[in-house]
Amino acid sequence: MRRPCCDKQGNNKGAWSKQEDQKLIDYIRAHGEGCWRSLPKAAGLHRCGKSCRLRWINYLRPDIKRGNFAQDEEDLIIKLHALLGNRWSLIAGRLPGRTDNEVKNYWNSHIKKKLINMGIDPNNHKLNQVLQRPQLGHNSPNINATTSPSLEASLNHSTKPKKPKVENGGVSDSGSCLDDDDDDDDDESNSDSSYLNLDLTIGVPSTSFNSSENKQVVEIDQQVITSGQLGSEPLPTLLLFR
DNA sequence: AAATTGTGCAACCGCACTCAG
DNA sequence: GCTGAGTGCGGTTGCACAATT
Incomplete structure (x- = not known):
């Protein structure tokens, strides 16, 4: 020891x-x-x-941005959390001037409650209950924030953190729906995922491209955006992404 | 005004990973 | 391949301050 x-x-x-x-x-x-x-x-x-x-x-650190999170930062955190789970350092890496600790604290003290209030499970970003809300249009697909299989595969290769705590009952990634998709119903989840509009281009900072990891995430972004899943018409985003 | 409760944030703790020897 | 030092990360704790009773 x-x-x-x-x-x-x-x-x-x-x-x-x-x-x-x-x-x-x-x-x-x-x-x-x-x-x-x-x-x-x-x-x-x-x-x-x-x-x-x-x-x-x-x-x-001199480049730390202090103060309240902007709405777009908050949205980005939610989206990234849906993709990455509690991988705060990765999430923070996409938010220039923000630290993993800050993002984690903000998630736990603000966003989590917000999601719960909206009837969304902050752990898996799925609706806990049917909410009364306006027509989403289209066929109102499930708005679960799941990821496409290709994206998942990419993430597993490129952004998977060193610690595989997840597999042995760790809690660190309990929030990632990537893990949820490994469940027996993953076929359905995957089909649902094709409706997800995870546009991660918000606030993509040029300064965050200094690591290969970030580059890979950006590549993943491109996949999401250009994969043709979205078609020419904008698909519904998560309720709170609007 | 004082006591109690709630909230947010900074810091700590422990585990896991990387890498050099 | 093994070991241990150094480091990074995520979960948790503790404290200060605000809000409420």
Whole structure:
């Protein structure tokens, strides 16, 4: 068993002081990110490296966008969550200036409740109950936010996180309908999925293309958009995407 | 005004992955 | 191939503040 990284006696815990923040900022400005293990000592901080990394990534980084989430950001989170489940770092990667922690908190404190209030299960993005709402037009297909088989396959290859917790009962991906589609009724789900309009082009940031992972997600976006599933006519989006 | 309850967010914890030796 | 250090990620906790009673 590996020893915890933060077992050191005398390390500070809890909220960061302004002085600590400044030390961390100064150090990273001078030396750059990385080597979190040795950073605290070098920077003169009585914190564990993990804590420093978290503080920097979630709060001190200069490109962090603070404040309320815009409506399009919220929509994008919902869509990405439908695709990826609780893979907050992936979702945050599509939202420039937002951190995984921030997205996760926003999901848990705002979006989740909103979905529940709308009768939508936030775990699988499916309707829990029949809602009284205006005609959707077309044949009112099931608005389940499931994904197409090709998209699912792509995701499994390109954006699947390192941790396969899902398979052994982990909860991290409980929210992904990708997993739900693995159930015995996946044939039906797949056919439903063809109606889904998951236009992920909202706010696609050019700055987020710096990792191959993001590139792959963008490619997936293109598939969704150009796959011909949508035809020439716009298909209904998820109720709350409107 | 004080006490209680609810909410949001920052930070912590532990697990899993990567990679060098 | 094995091991352990370093790192990243997601779930959970704890605290501060707001709202309500």
